[in-house]
Amino acid sequence: MDRRRFLAMTGGGAVALPTLKGVCRSLSPALPTPQIPGRGFAQTPAKGPLKVHVANPRYLTDGRGQPVFLTGSHTWAGLQDMGLPPLRPFAWREFLDMLLEHNHNCTKLWIWLQAEGGPWTDDKIQFDPLPYLRTGPSTAMDGKPKFDLTQFNELFFKRLRTRASEAGDRGIYVCIQLFLPGASEKRGGPCDPWPGHPYNARNNINGFDGEKRGTSTVDLDRPEVRATQAAYMRKVIDTVSDLDNVLFEAVGEGGRRDWDWWVVDFVHGYEKSKRKQHPVGLTGGGAENLAEMLASPADWIGAGWNDGPFKTNPPAWDGKKVSILDTDHIWGHGGTASWAWKCFLRGHNTWLMDPWSPLPGRPCGSANWLGRPGAPDRDVNRREHWTWEPVRMAMGNTRAYALRVNLTSMTPRSELASTEYCLANPPWEYLVYLPEGDEVTLDLSSARGSLTAEWMHPVEGTMVRGGTVTGGTKLNFAAPFSGAAVLHLKNVPAAKG
Amino acid sequence: MEGELNRRGFLTKTVGGVAGVVAYSRGARAGSIATLPQQVSGYDPKPAPATGPLRVHPTNPRYFADASGKATFLTGAHTWANFQDIGLAPLQRFDWPAYIDMMVKHNHNFMRFWHWMQAAYAPWTDEKMLVDPLPYLRTGPGTAKDGLPKFDLTKFNPAYFERMYTRITYARDHGIYAAVQLFQSFSEKKDGAPCDPWVAHPYNGANNINGFDAEKPGTGMVDIDRPDVREVQGKYMQKIIDTVQDLDNVLYEVINEGGNKDWDWWVVDFMHAQEEKKGRVHPVGLTGWNAETVEEMRNSPAEWISIGGDAGAFWKTDPPAWDGKKVSVCDTDHLWGHGGTPSWAWKCFIRGHNTLLMDSWDPIPGRPCGQVNWAARPGYPTRDLNRRDDWTWEPVRRAIGNTRTLAKRVNLATMFPHDELATSRYCLANPGTEYIVYLPEGDEVTVDLTSAPGDFSVEWMEPVEGTITPGGTVSGGGKRNFAVPFPGAAALYLRNI
Numbered sequence: 001m002d003r004r005r006f007l008a009m010t011g012g013g014a015v016a017l018p019t020l021k022g023v024c025r026s027l028s029p030a031l032p033t034p035q036i037p038g039r040g041f042a043q044t045p046a047k048g049p050l051k052v053h054v055a056n057p058r059y060l061t062d063g064r065g066q067p068v069f070l071t072g073s074h075t076w077a078g079l080q081d082m083g084l085p086p087l088r089p090f091a092w093r094e095f096l097d098m099l100l101e102h103n104h105n106c107t108k109l110w111i112w113l114q115a116e117g118g119p120w121t122d123d124k125i126q127f128d129p130l131p132y133l134r135t136g137p138s139t140a141m142d143g144k145p146k147f148d149l150t151q152f153n154e155l156f157f158k159r160l161r162t163r164a165s166e167a168g169d170r171g172i173y174v175c176i177q178l179f180l181p182g183a184s185e186k187r188g189g190p191c192d193p194w195p196g197h198p199y200n201a202r203n204n205i206n207g208f209d210g211e212k213r214g215t216s217t218v219d220l221d222r223p224e225v226r227a228t229q230a231a232y233m234r235k236v237i238d239t240v241s242d243l244d245n246v247l248f249e250a251v252g253e254g255g256r257r258d259w260d261w262w263v264v265d266f267v268h269g270y271e272k273s274k275r276k277q278h279p280v281g282l283t284g285g286g287a288e289n290l291a292e293m294l295a296s297p298a299d300w301i302g303a304g305w306n307d308g309p310f311k312t313n314p315p316a317w318d319g320k321k322v323s324i325l326d327t328d329h330i331w332g333h334g335g336t337a338s339w340a341w342k343c344f345l346r347g348h349n350t351w352l353m354d355p356w357s358p359l360p361g362r363p364c365g366s367a368n369w370l371g372r373p374g375a376p377d378r379d380v381n382r383r384e385h386w387t388w389e390p391v392r393m394a395m396g397n398t399r400a401y402a403l404r405v406n407l408t409s410m411t412p413r414s415e416l417a418s419t420e421y422c423l424a425n426p427p428w429e430y431l432v433y434l435p436e437g438d439e440v441t442l443d444l445s446s447a448r449g450s451l452t453a454e455w456m457h458p459v460e461g462t463m464v465r466g467g468t469v470t471g472g473t474k475l476n477f478a479a480p481f482s483g484a485a486v487l488h489l490k491n492v493p494a495a496k497g
Numbered sequence: 498m499e500g501e502l503n504r505r506g507f508l509t510k511t512v513g514g515v516a517g518v519v520a521y522s523r524g525a526r527a528g529s530i531a532t533l534p535q536q537v538s539g540y541d542p543k544p545a546p547a548t549g550p551l552r553v554h555p556t557n558p559r560y561f562a563d564a565s566g567k568a569t570f571l572t573g574a575h576t577w578a579n580f581q582d583i584g585l586a587p588l589q590r591f592d593w594p595a596y597i598d599m600m601v602k603h604n605h606n607f608m609r610f611w612h613w614m615q616a617a618y619a620p621w622t623d624e625k626m627l628v629d630p631l632p633y634l635r636t637g638p639g640t641a642k643d644g645l646p647k648f649d650l651t652k653f654n655p656a657y658f659e660r661m662y663t664r665i666t667y668a669r670d671h672g673i674y675a676a677v678q679l680f681q682s683f684s685e686k687k688d689g690a691p692c693d694p695w696v697a698h699p700y701n702g703a704n705n706i707n708g709f710d711a712e713k714p715g716t717g718m719v720d721i722d723r724p725d726v727r728e729v730q731g732k733y734m735q736k737i738i739d740t741v742q743d744l745d746n747v748l749y750e751v752i753n754e755g756g757n758k759d760w761d762w763w764v765v766d767f768m769h770a771q772e773e774k775k776g777r778v779h780p781v782g783l784t785g786w787n788a789e790t791v792e793e794m795r796n797s798p799a800e801w802i803s804i805g806g807d808a809g810a811f812w813k814t815d816p817p818a819w820d821g822k823k824v825s826v827c828d829t830d831h832l833w834g835h836g837g838t839p840s841w842a843w844k845c846f847i848r849g850h851n852t853l854l855m856d857s858w859d860p861i862p863g864r865p866c867g868q869v870n871w872a873a874r875p876g877y878p879t880r881d882l883n884r885r886d887d888w889t890w891e892p893v894r895r896a897i898g899n900t901r902t903l904a905k906r907v908n909l910a911t912m913f914p915h916d917e918l919a920t921s922r923y924c925l926a927n928p929g930t931e932y933i934v935y936l937p938e939g940d941e942v943t944v945d946l947t948s949a950p951g952d953f954s955v956e957w958m959e960p961v962e963g964t965i966t967p968g969g970t971v972s973g974g975g976k977r978n979f980a981v982p983f984p985g986a987a988a989l990y991l992r993n994i
Binding site for chain 1: 810813840874875879880892941969979980981982983989
């Protein structure tokens with residue numbers, strides 16, 4: 001989670017809150033029941049483990065030849081129940097159903113190490129189950145038995161495996177977040193979860209004090225800390241290493257370059273002894289910048305809000321690493337349908353930080369899911385807010401096309417379209433995004449013969465056939481409906497004889 | 498536009514071989530657009546009469562000033578039959594009051610007042626399109642090529658000039674300015690156009706009793722370099738001046754997409770000189786897709802200009818911030834021909850341009866004899882923009898009306914384009930006092946209020962629907978990130994309290 005964005009202060013702030021009763025609702029588009037063309041694809045179990053695709057390293061592959069475009073929603077409570085007591089169990093199956101209904105194929109399983117508290121709230125939100133057993137003797141700062149860091153909580157790891165397996169059976173890949181230094185410790189946020197952290201000396205029976213003195217953060221340089229973390233990672237890996245549908249996010253939004261890379265190397269090294277090796281990733285918005293992540297030993301990365309114009313104009317990706325962009329690291333709470341399409345056409349995979357289950361707790365500072373200048377009654381921390389469904393649907397629609405095109409040969413070719421959003425395999429196939437609709441000029445100079453044209457509404461997923469066109473030149477295409485549009489052109493094989 | 502003839506954005510040559518329609522579903526969102534109310538919320542049902550004559554505003558020459566000296570943003574829809582009736586026999590009378598009513602309800606205040614010189618035919622059709630009334634009386638003796646009496650170029654047709662005066666007066670009384678088109682290049686044969694109206698032109702030697710043949714030999718076009726031609730044209734212009742010179746709401750347009758630099762400037766100078774003699778000078782304009790470059794038009798003696806599509810496709814998608822060397826009126830006619838988007842309307846307004854929509858309110862008549870840009874296009878083989886109810890138009894009509902709503906609320910004399918103040922790069926502002934920001938894709942925008950102390954009221958407008966959403970207040974003194982309280986494109990209005 002992007003702590004800096006997550007807890008973004010509003011600066012000057014909105015000081016007056018005029019009545020906006022019903023205004024936002026009245027402006028929400030009446031989206032139809034999701035009808036994602038890709039829903040027709042059978043949801044077979046996810047194959048793997050995923051590896052970087054050799055021919056098109058912008059994507060991972062399940063070993064069957066074709067790249068696997070990853071996209072999907074994830075939410076904070078996907079693995080551990082979290083909230084104010086009494087804790088309510090997260091409706092995991094319902095969440096999986098939502099992913100399938102939206103044609104998503106990837107989610108994240110968040111791991112929170114702290115027993116309670118979060119950097120965004122001074123409410124005593126709780127997390128359950130936790131990786132370590134609380135055996136006592138004596139009580140931790142939250143009044144419950146202290147942790148024994150030598151004993152893992154099998155309930156936690158059983159849930160981890162069960163959920164990963166259930167997702168895999170439905171064709172969904174899961175990215176397991178190993179560490180969340182930005183969310184389980186005090187790192188810039190106004191509130192402090194360190195009193196609930198098992199590595200706090202007052203919370204475990206092992207005399208283990210993992211704190212970097214006076215910071216409420218884990219001291220990542222100390223060998224004994226790394227030894228404890230290594231034991232935890234081994235347990236996570238042992239739990240899921242035989243599953244095909246697993247990825248690891250070594251460190252959500254980074255601890256520090258040296259430690260981040262150690263985590264990646266550790267996972268790689270430990271999995272060498274296993275039958276299956278899974279991709280390991282690093283995500284931005286934390287201590288590492290994009291160039292460092294690109295130079296890292298990670299298999300995939302997710303650029304952060306401070307790495308460039310990834311919200312509005314994500315750069316064409318060269319595939320030096322697989323890129324999985326996550327709205328979490330770019331907005332925190334946010335995202336647009338246009339972003340999903342732009343990322344896809346520029347060679348990125350995508351994740352939506354989805355408040356399907358809201359982030360719990362009353363914010364102790366100005367959080368970026370609350371009031372903002374211009375939107376003083378903004379509350380995007382709920383699944384039904386109008387922000388989210390268009391993004392969920394758009395991502396599913398991108399996957400529908402990812403499954404239809406020959407993704408192995410599709411690369412970002414911004415120069416071919418006047419809108420500069422074009423994923424193409426000239427002269428055979430072109431996928432173009434028009435952020436503002438209207439028309440686009442496409443360079444089909446290298447395309448010979450006829451191509452079928454097809455339009456998709458990027459959110460609604462409505463398909464409109466566009467007849468055939470003849471290549472060999474630049475052509476100007478007019479969108480047959482208003483607003484943003486997606487154009488797909490595919491070469492028509494010449495008739496035999 | 499690639500693939501077009503240089504026919505001023507009006508005619509397109511056959512492109513790419515649109516080869517067939519396969520189960521086309523008409524406009525995915527057409528239904529929702531069609532249900533838009535045919536008016537904008539901010540319109541004045543009884544607008545005050547237009548005052549003038551307009552003068553270039555002394556401190557903000559991007560705009561004209563009305564009789565009171567107030568900067569006046571011009572915008573509106575114009576259509577080919579809004580002066581003379583045009584069409585196949587029997588000619589239908591254009592419903593002028595209904596058209597004005599549409600403009601009023603859409604908050605429009607400006608039109609081009611179209612002029613056709615030919616009695617019949619047009620470059621885009623081989624059907625016998627008729628035009629009535631015409632400037633010259635058809636007295637005979639003898640018959641012209643269309644079978645009706647020949648013209649007498651020494652006798653003007655009172656019905657033509659009476660209608661001109663009556664309609665412009667009516668427009669004035671409804672708060673609407675009218676740019677009287679003096680000449681029309683589509684009354685002659687156009688380069689590359691398959692059809693030829695010269696046969697019915699009054700300056701064709703076979704069609705008048707005066708022995709006057711204005712044709713540049715073999716071209717089907719008026720030889721505008723000949724002194725005797727200019728003498729005839731001068732008399733015609735003088736008659737127009739005599740007719741409407743006393744009206745406050747008049748502007749002049751030299752020619753629709755034609756002429757050459759020397760002749761264009763001669764017409765401008767002629768109009769200026771003759772009107773100065775009468776003590777009331779109205780603005781004269783040059784429009785694009787003619788023989789002049791942008792720089793030539795900017796250096797001309799005209800008061801206003803309209804850039805043509807030949808100046809670059811970016812005029813459709815990213816019109817540059819205007820410096821006010823001339824008043825700029827961006828007209829979809831010269832950019833698309835048939836086309837336009839709400840986003841274009843907002844971008845033009847924010848960048849300091851006035852706007853006009855070439856509106857198929859009354860369709861352009863005649864079966865096209867070549868590929869025309871309102872018909873089929875690659876990817877859209879059943880396209881038909883040549884009707885008022887096509888989904889393209891109503892959003893643009895409304896958007897331009899909404900821009901005027903805001904233009905009337907701000908102190909336009911002090912508002913200049915300030916791209917650098919907004920991350921969306923669309924900002925019209927009087928820094929420290931008021932700002933209008935456009936967000937083409939919505940979501941959020943950062944506005945630099947560093948040099949703006951104090952508090953600002955925040956207000957959002959949905960660019961097409963015109964719905965206003967109050968956004969509270971915000972303090973200046975820094976960069977502020979504003980979140981849009983509804984989906985899609987948005988306009989933000991900040992005003993110092």
